[in-house]
Amino acid sequence: xxxxxxxxxxxxxxxxxxxxxxxxxxxxxxxxxxxxxxxxxxxxxxxxxxxxxxxxxxxxxxxxxxxxxxxxxxxxxxxxxxxxxxxxxxxxxxxxxxxxxxxxxxxxxxxxxxxxxxxxxxxxxxxxxxxxxxxxxxxxxxxxxxxxxxxxxxxxxxxxxxxxxxxxxxxxxxxxxxxxxxxxxxxxxxxxxxxxxxxxxxxxxxxxxxxxxxxxxxxxxxxxxxxxxxxxxxxxxxxxxxxxxxxxxxxxxxxxxxxxxxxxxxxxxxxxxxxxxxxxxxxxxxxxxxxxxxxxxx
Amino acid sequence: xxxxxxxxxxxxxxxxxxxxxxxxxxxxxxxxxxxxxxxxxxxxxxxxxxxxxxxxxxxxxxxxxxxxxxxxxxxxxxxxxxxxxxxxxxxxxxxxxxxxxxxxxxxxxxxxxxxxxxxxxxxxxxxxxxxxxxxxxxxxxxxxxxxxxxxxxxxxxxxxxxxxxxxxxxxxxxxxxxxxxxxxxxxxxxxxxxxxxxxxxxxxxxxxxxxxxxxxxxxxxxxxxxxxxxxxxxxxxxxxxxxxxxxxxxxxxxxxxxxxxxxxxxxxxxxxxxxxxxxxxxxxxxxxxxxxxxxxxx
Numbered sequence: 222x223x224x225x226x227x228x229x230x231x232x233x234x235x236x237x238x239x240x241x242x243x244x245x246x247x248x249x250x251x252x253x254x255x256x257x258x259x260x261x262x263x264x265x266x267x268x269x270x271x272x273x274x275x276x277x278x279x280x281x282x283x284x285x286x287x288x289x290x291x292x293x294x295x296x297x298x299x300x301x302x303x304x305x306x307x308x309x310x311x312x313x314x315x316x317x318x319x320x321x322x323x324x325x326x327x328x329x330x331x332x333x334x335x336x337x338x339x340x341x342x343x344x345x346x347x348x349x350x351x352x353x354x355x356x357x358x359x360x361x362x363x364x365x366x367x368x369x370x371x372x373x374x375x376x377x378x379x380x381x382x383x384x385x386x387x388x389x390x391x392x393x394x395x396x397x398x399x400x401x402x403x404x405x406x407x408x409x410x411x412x413x414x415x416x417x418x419x420x421x422x423x424x425x426x427x428x429x430x431x432x433x434x435x436x437x438x439x440x441x442x443x444x445x446x447x448x449x450x451x452x453x454x455x456x457x458x459x460x461x462x463x464x465x466x467x468x469x470x471x472x473x474x475x476x477x478x479x480x481x482x483x484x485x486x487x488x489x490x491x492x493x494x495x496x497x498x499x500x501x502x503x504x505x506x507x508x509x510x511x512x513x514x515x516x517x518x519x
Numbered sequence: 520x521x522x523x524x525x526x527x528x529x530x531x532x533x534x535x536x537x538x539x540x541x542x543x544x545x546x547x548x549x550x551x552x553x554x555x556x557x558x559x560x561x562x563x564x565x566x567x568x569x570x571x572x573x574x575x576x577x578x579x580x581x582x583x584x585x586x587x588x589x590x591x592x593x594x595x596x597x598x599x600x601x602x603x604x605x606x607x608x609x610x611x612x613x614x615x616x617x618x619x620x621x622x623x624x625x626x627x628x629x630x631x632x633x634x635x636x637x638x639x640x641x642x643x644x645x646x647x648x649x650x651x652x653x654x655x656x657x658x659x660x661x662x663x664x665x666x667x668x669x670x671x672x673x674x675x676x677x678x679x680x681x682x683x684x685x686x687x688x689x690x691x692x693x694x695x696x697x698x699x700x701x702x703x704x705x706x707x708x709x710x711x712x713x714x715x716x717x718x719x720x721x722x723x724x725x726x727x728x729x730x731x732x733x734x735x736x737x738x739x740x741x742x743x744x745x746x747x748x749x750x751x752x753x754x755x756x757x758x759x760x761x762x763x764x765x766x767x768x769x770x771x772x773x774x775x776x777x778x779x780x781x782x783x784x785x786x787x788x789x790x791x792x793x794x795x796x797x798x799x800x801x802x803x804x805x806x807x808x809x810x811x812x813x814x815x816x817x
Contacts, residue, residue, distance in 0.1 A: 225814075225817070227813070255816070255817055257816055273813070273816075273817060317813060317814070318814065402813075409805075464802065465801065465802070468801075468802050482803060483803070484803040484804065484805040485802050485803055485804055485805065486804060486805045486806060486807070487804065487807060487811055489811065490811055490812075490813045490816075491811055491812065491813060492812075492813050492814070493791065493812050493813065493814045493815075496794070496795055496798040496812070497794055497798075499797070499798035499801060499802060500762075500794040500795075500797035500798050500801075503763065503766075503797060503798075503801040504762065504763070504766050504783050504797060505780060505781070505782045505783055506782070506783055506784060506785065507707070507782040507783070507784045508784060509784070509785060513785055513787065513788055513789055514788075514789065514790075514791050514794070515525070515571070515615060515700075515788045515789060515790050515791065516523075516615070516616065516790070516791045516814075517791075518553070518555055518571075518788070519523070519553055519571060
């Protein structure tokens with residue numbers, strides 16, 4: 222079966238439609254790649270581009286878009302609310318189908334070298350692709366932003382993983398890496414008491430002793446004209462911490478307060494596998510193989 | 520999104536590989552169609568061919584295969600254990616993706632007319648495509664088989680829906696129709712007492728007051744060297760009676776005997792939607808849209 226990778230590059234341009242158009246055209250022009258989404262934000266002065274494709278095609282699309290951004294965005298003039306260090310600020314690869322994380326790391330590494338060599342842009346490797354433990358988190362790499370990095374890039378601890386130890390004169394620097402697909406998942410409670418949602422969020426989030434791959438907050442939302450307490454969750458690795466486990470834990474913790482879960486919602490996209498895992502768990506499926514899914518044989 | 524239909528024609532040849540090869544070649548030769556499975560049975564003297572494709576392409580593949588079978592199979596000489604009335608015995612269309620049952624019925628009707636007109640084979644419409652209520656069930660149409668139908672086809676109640684009121688001299692008659700995807704689903708109990716499985720099967724099967732689209736039996740199977748009582752199920756319409764409802768009912772009925780469900784298994788293929796429905800049910804998903812599945816955007 223064919224391999225599928227998602228790529229979500231962020232470019233430091235959210236205001237000039239013709240520049241955004243020129244960058245996304247580079248993605249559209251590569252056969253075997255499909256552009257799924259383009260979200261530009263003028264105040265952030267940033268655009269988030271989402272595409273999927275066969276690994277080598279996705280790498281080519283990412284490279285071409287990065288090259289175009291280096292031509293059209295001048296970091297000496299770029300201003301916006303969102304932290305950034307380069308014209309192409311960050312390029313994460315995400316395994317979608319028949320891809321391991323190791324293969325995504327490899328792909329990120331290849332792209333990083335190509336950008337460094339052919340475009341002479343310094344590149345940092347982050348998240349799963351990080352070679353240096355202090356570069357796992359994006360904010361750590363982006364510390365001081367474009368302006369700060371310009372003076373610090375020569376220091377040993379800030380030297381890029383690939384490319385020159387100086388910023389590209391207009392494109393700055395770029396971060397490339399691999400991470401898991403992030404699922405935005407909300408669970409609604411049959412109470413308006415946001416404190417209960419906050420307590421439950423603390424039970425499941427890693428930071429408070431909960432699940433390793435869960436970020437969560439308790440918030441109050443309007444559903445059908447009334448206040449509903451909601452546990453809003455970022456599932457940062459749905460294979461490491463699956464949806465059903467989080468759902469069952471929220472249900473169990475809510476019961477302590479005499480509160481029921483009235484529903485949950487997935488915001489935006491999810492890989493099929495995350496939902497297949499839910500079906501497998503609840504039906505206690507034995508020996509289920511992804512190839513048994515009819516559509517996967519096509 | 521593209522429409523996808525499954526087609527599972529049964530041909531009355533399970534012994535001569537060169538004939539089976541010639542028939543399936545007609546399916547493989549149509550662009551937009553993918554051959555998924557070929558299961559021949561020598562004692563039945565029958566082959567079950569499974570393919571999927573875009574509706575018009577699937578219809579063309581079915582017609583071409585039917586034409587080839589009419590050339591190569593002589594019903595005057597054909598003998599086998601499985602009941603049959605023609606070289607191409609039955610052609611069901613099954614909605615898989617972005618297809619309604621009505622569209623499958625329409626497709627079956629078009630194919631039936633084409634076979635009748637171009638090949639001069641009498642055609643009966645069955646299941647969801649039946650125009651006459653007594654022709655819903657295949658065994659009713661096949662009563663007396665090829666030999667019996669030869670003398671009875673002139674009777675008003677046995678006249679075909681399309682084509683001549685006499686059998687084709689070598690190819691006999693054909694049944695065309697539309698039905699839901701059938702999921703073969705087994706649930707294993709933590710007991711060796713097959714009587715409990717039989718009682719539970721009776722709770723869920725339509726024939727005994729259970730769910731409308733469920734056929735079920737209690738059987739004894741070997742799992743890891745020991746006897747396990749199993750409820751073996753044919754889910755004949757997974758949208759009408761979903762997997763999770765059957766699973767939960769079996770769990771609840773088993774509890775009455777102090778028995779647990781140790782697991783379940785899907786045999787062969789299942790449409791993705793059947794498992795998405797399971798995930799939606801257990802996570803109590805609100806407003807989930809199939810388009811949120813990443814792979815469905817490709």
